[in-house]
Amino acid sequence: MIELEHVSKRYGETEVVSDVTLTVPPRSIAAIVGTSGSGKTTLLRMINRLVEPSAGTIKLDGVDHRSVPPHELRRRIGYVIQGHGLFPHRTVAQNIATVPALLGWPRAKTKARVDELLTLFQLDPAEFAARYPHELSGGQQQRVGVARALAAGPNLLLMDEPFGALDPIIRAKAQADLLSLQARLGTTIILVTHDIEEAVLLGHRIAVMDAGRVLQYAPPSEILARPATPFVEALVGTGERPFKLLSLKPVAEAVEQGIVEGEPIAASATQRDALAALLWSGRPALPVQSAEGVIIGKVTVAGLSKRAARPE
Amino acid sequence: MRALPTLARLAALALLAAFLMRPDWFEPVFRPLTENGAPAIYNQGSLLGLTLAHLGLVALATAGATALAVALAILVTRPFGAEFLPLSRALVNIGQTFPPVAVLALAVPAVGFGATPTLIALFLYGLLPIFENTLTGLTTLSPAVVEAAKGTGMTATQRLARVELPLAAPVILAGIRLSVVIGLATATIGSTVAAKTVGEVIIAGLLSNNLAFVLQGGLIVAVLAVLIYDGFTALGRVAGRWSGGTS
Numbered sequence: 001m002i003e004l005e006h007v008s009k010r011y012g013e014t015e016v017v018s019d020v021t022l023t024v025p026p027r028s029i030a031a032i033v034g035t036s037g038s039g040k041t042t043l044l045r046m047i048n049r050l051v052e053p054s055a056g057t058i059k060l061d062g063v064d065h066r067s068v069p070p071h072e073l074r075r076r077i078g079y080v081i082q083g084h085g086l087f088p089h090r091t092v093a094q095n096i097a098t099v100p101a102l103l104g105w106p107r108a109k110t111k112a113r114v115d116e117l118l119t120l121f122q123l124d125p126a127e128f129a130a131r132y133p134h135e136l137s138g139g140q141q142q143r144v145g146v147a148r149a150l151a152a153g154p155n156l157l158l159m160d161e162p163f164g165a166l167d168p169i170i171r172a173k174a175q176a177d178l179l180s181l182q183a184r185l186g187t188t189i190i191l192v193t194h195d196i197e198e199a200v201l202l203g204h205r206i207a208v209m210d211a212g213r214v215l216q217y218a219p220p221s222e223i224l225a226r227p228a229t230p231f232v233e234a235l236v237g238t239g240e241r242p243f244k245l246l247s248l249k250p251v252a253e254a255v256e257q258g259i260v261e262g263e264p265i266a267a268s269a270t271q272r273d274a275l276a277a278l279l280w281s282g283r284p285a286l287p288v289q290s291a292e293g294v295i296i297g298k299v300t301v302a303g304l305s306k307r308a309a310r311p312e
Numbered sequence: 313m314r315a316l317p318t319l320a321r322l323a324a325l326a327l328l329a330a331f332l333m334r335p336d337w338f339e340p341v342f343r344p345l346t347e348n349g350a351p352a353i354y355n356q357g358s359l360l361g362l363t364l365a366h367l368g369l370v371a372l373a374t375a376g377a378t379a380l381a382v383a384l385a386i387l388v389t390r391p392f393g394a395e396f397l398p399l400s401r402a403l404v405n406i407g408q409t410f411p412p413v414a415v416l417a418l419a420v421p422a423v424g425f426g427a428t429p430t431l432i433a434l435f436l437y438g439l440l441p442i443f444e445n446t447l448t449g450l451t452t453l454s455p456a457v458v459e460a461a462k463g464t465g466m467t468a469t470q471r472l473a474r475v476e477l478p479l480a481a482p483v484i485l486a487g488i489r490l491s492v493v494i495g496l497a498t499a500t501i502g503s504t505v506a507a508k509t510v511g512e513v514i515i516a517g518l519l520s521n522n523l524a525f526v527l528q529g530g531l532i533v534a535v536l537a538v539l540i541y542d543g544f545t546a547l548g549r550v551a552g553r554w555s556g557g558t559s
Binding site: 083102 | 324457555
């Protein structure tokens with residue numbers, strides 16, 4: 001659990017982060033979203049003490065984070081930055097082994113961990129371990145950056161615009177991979193992004209920041225349905241709102257009884273994808289297929305449009 | 313075809329070694345350059361001995377200059393040393409603008425004749441390229457990489473040793489290369505104040521109007537400079553192999 005209590009950061013007269021209080025529950029993803037200059041990156045960097053707060057306290061699992069020296073704190077917190085920041089003079093394996101090396105892990109344990117992470121990120125250790133970062137594609141570099149951050153098994157992962165340098169198709173894949181990884185490892189993630197779409201997709205809770213203040217900190221459905229201020233409403237974008245709402249829930253929750261013709265939709269797909277498939281096929285309803293391949297019912301345009309309406 | 317430059321360098325090295333070990337073999341080559349039956353090959357000392365002394369002098373001066381210049385550059389790029397940047401820039405620049413001949417002239421009364429005044433002149437002259445290159449290498453690191461080094465929990469010393477210096481190494485090596493080559497050429501004038509260098513051969517040739525001596529002294533220094541320059545270039549390529557040959 002991460003607790004920020006009345007955290008502020010001033011540089012001279014300017015206050016870039018003002019009195020932020022928020023709690024990130026364990027094993028969840030919190031997305032901090034805001035425009036550039038909103039203070040979101042400064043807020044993130046205060047958690048691993050790359051920036052020292054001017055006021056307030058930050059507690060990790062109940063312990064003030066100033067109780068250990070900064071470099072030791074950072075070895076326990078994974079950190080992923082935009083443009084990956086891989087060490088160009090070190091191989092992929094050496095990059096991933098950075099924190100284990102600092103912690104003095106035995107060679108065999110480090111090697112096993114590096115291979116495990118490379119495999120987890122769909123990079124064949126035999127092929128990639130000895131390569132230098134410049135020999136990788138953008139998507140591969142990004143994955144190695146996340147693998148490096150996770151090497152010592154941190155409970156907390158901080159990500160600053162981790163997908164900002166990727167093209168849209170690779171970004172969608174990287175986002176999906178992060179979600180399944182987080183579900184599997186249970187790591188608490190705090191992610192900074194300027195993209196509300198990404199925040200809605202990844203965040204269990206979203207903090208909207210503007211001019212150093214957190215305007216609203218709530219689950220995505222709440223942010224979409226009840227924006228706290230006109231700024232939040234503008235950020236969410238009224239035109240896209242119903243579709244974003246649908247994108248939060250799987251088709252499984254919108255299944256109705258009945259048998260219909262047509263190409264089946266996976267129960268794990270989002271309701272937004274289902275609506276798109278319905279509109280594109282021109283049918284009022286399509287069958288829904290479970291992960292085991294069994295048809296469990298149908299999903300309808302009428303049913304989805306009710307769910308896309310503003311929640312009461 | 314790619315082996316050709318390497319072969320040419322090996323041939324130059326073999327030729328130089330042969331000339332230093334058995335100078336009399338080359339007597340017929342230099343004979344036409346002499347007049348009135350003057351000796352064609354330097355005969356007032358061992359060419360090999362002079363060359364080794366020359367190299368030793370340059371190596372010692374460059375090692376000293378490297379140690380001081382790199383240490384200074386590291387100091388002024390740390391947060392606590394930043395205020396010394398203008399001062400150390402000025403000091404190092406003075407070392408470079410002062411002509412080596414003037415340093416020799418000033419140093420002789422203080423430390424006497426011999427190798428010491430030459431060592432001082434070469435040391436001062438070699439500081440600037442190494443200092444400036446180290447400074448460039450350490451201040452042009454990618455901000456994302458520096459941020460990542462901090463974020464992974466490296467201490468300041470670990471960042472310097474594991475990230476900053478290895479990344480700056482190719483640029484630092486280029487600075488040392490420049491200093492060595494300048495030093496090799498400049499060391500010859502050290503013989504005017506009785507330092508044992510290949511300059512002795514050139515000066516003897518000038519005094520006795522013997523073109524053969526001047527030429528052999530010049531050729532030895534020139535071949536040494538080219539070979540050492542290439543050696544450092546290869547070393548820099550090894551230090552920067554991670555970049556895929558872009559730097």
